[in-house]
Amino acid sequence: MKEFELINRYFKGRGIIRRDVELGIGDDCALVSVPTGHQLAVTTDTLVSGVHFFEDIPPRALGHRVIAVNLSDLAAMGAEPTWISLGLTLPTADMEWLEAFTEGMHEIAEYYNVQVIGGDTTQGPLTITVCAKGIVPNGKALKRSSARVGDWIYVTGSLGDAGLAIEARKQELMLDPLHYKAALDKFHYPAPRVAAGQVLRGLATSAIDISDGLLADLQHILKASLVGAKIHVDKVPMSNALRASLDEAARLRLALSFGDDYELLFTVNDNNKNAVETRLKQYGVEPVCIGQITAHNGEVQLVNKGQPYQLSGQGFEHFS
Numbered sequence: 001m002k003e004f005e006l007i008n009r010y011f012k013g014r015g016i017i018r019r020d021v022e023l024g025i026g027d028d029c030a031l032v033s034v035p036t037g038h039q040l041a042v043t044t045d046t047l048v049s050g051v052h053f054f055e056d057i058p059p060r061a062l063g064h065r066v067i068a069v070n071l072s073d074l075a076a077m078g079a080e081p082t083w084i085s086l087g088l089t090l091p092t093a094d095m096e097w098l099e100a101f102t103e104g105m106h107e108i109a110e111y112y113n114v115q116v117i118g119g120d121t122t123q124g125p126l127t128i129t130v131c132a133k134g135i136v137p138n139g140k141a142l143k144r145s146s147a148r149v150g151d152w153i154y155v156t157g158s159l160g161d162a163g164l165a166i167e168a169r170k171q172e173l174m175l176d177p178l179h180y181k182a183a184l185d186k187f188h189y190p191a192p193r194v195a196a197g198q199v200l201r202g203l204a205t206s207a208i209d210i211s212d213g214l215l216a217d218l219q220h221i222l223k224a225s226l227v228g229a230k231i232h233v234d235k236v237p238m239s240n241a242l243r244a245s246l247d248e249a250a251r252l253r254l255a256l257s258f259g260d261d262y263e264l265l266f267t268v269n270d271n272n273k274n275a276v277e278t279r280l281k282q283y284g285v286e287p288v289c290i291g292q293i294t295a296h297n298g299e300v301q302l303v304n305k306g307q308p309y310q311l312s313g314q315g316f317e318h319f320s
């Protein structure tokens with residue numbers, strides 16, 4: 001199949017049409033309008049087979065996931081997702097695979113009212129790059145650099161499930177099939193916290209999405225804000241699947257260090273603590289306070305049930 005045939009068949013005329021898109025797929029560039037009083041938020045993420053996912057990932061899940069991880073970055077900035085373009089490198093033009101992949105992609109794009117406005121396809125090892133764009137009112141984006149000493153540290157959802165699914169497969173752990181399925185679904189179909197991110201505008205002092213692991217991503221906030229943190233590891237939210245599958249040390253390792261869950265990590269000052277909890281709950285999100293920002297620049301102090309805690313083991317090699 002030629003490139004333009006492939007684009008016509010799987011991308012053109014599929015998905016939603018937004019009124020702020022003057023030209024979508026089909027010209028040299030797309031043309032879009034950013035509403036007055038807003039800034040454009042732009043992010044890019046690449047997923048490589050064998051590096052970011054197993055080669056046998058269901059194509060529909062891959063289509064969902066590659067969009068989800070990009071929308072998660074927009075969510076972490078408090079931006080409203082609007083447009084997506086993608087670069088698709090495929091070993092072969094397998095029609096069945098492409099149909100399922102683009103279905104997964106268009107499904108999540110439609111759900112979040114995002115239009116696919118352009119792309120490029122080439123032949124080579126399976127690699128997908130998405131560039132997602134969003135809009136955010138002038139000056140209202142949530143940055144990493146404004147956490148202050150005394151701010152409360154929160155996370156959304158539960159952590160460690162994607163890690164459970166991947167570790168279970170790599171180490172051939174025997175999990176309850178329902179728990180394994182729940183964890184694998186979280187890995188395959190992450191739900192970016194798009195609404196929560198926008199709710200946090202004007203309330204949170206900083207935010208980031210958890211892609212590399214809670215502690216690694218927390219470090220980005222600490223470095224950018226020149227502060228430290230105290231984390232109560234016993235407060236870190238975990239799913240029933242994770243609690244039922246592993247002992248405390250193993251599940252804390254996944255929840256704190258694995259990543260791939262695409263929840264939000266954010267900080268809130270004392271004045272906005274109640275407002276954040278109430279407003280997020282209105283959107284069906286239960287934020288959990290796991291600690292507080294300290295003055296110890298770059299330092300993270302872990303506490304488990306009141307006692308100092310140290311993480312055991314090495315980092316994770318996700319898909320090798």
Ligand SMILES: [Mg+2]
Nearest residue numbers: 073076209211
């Ligand atoms: Mg991110």
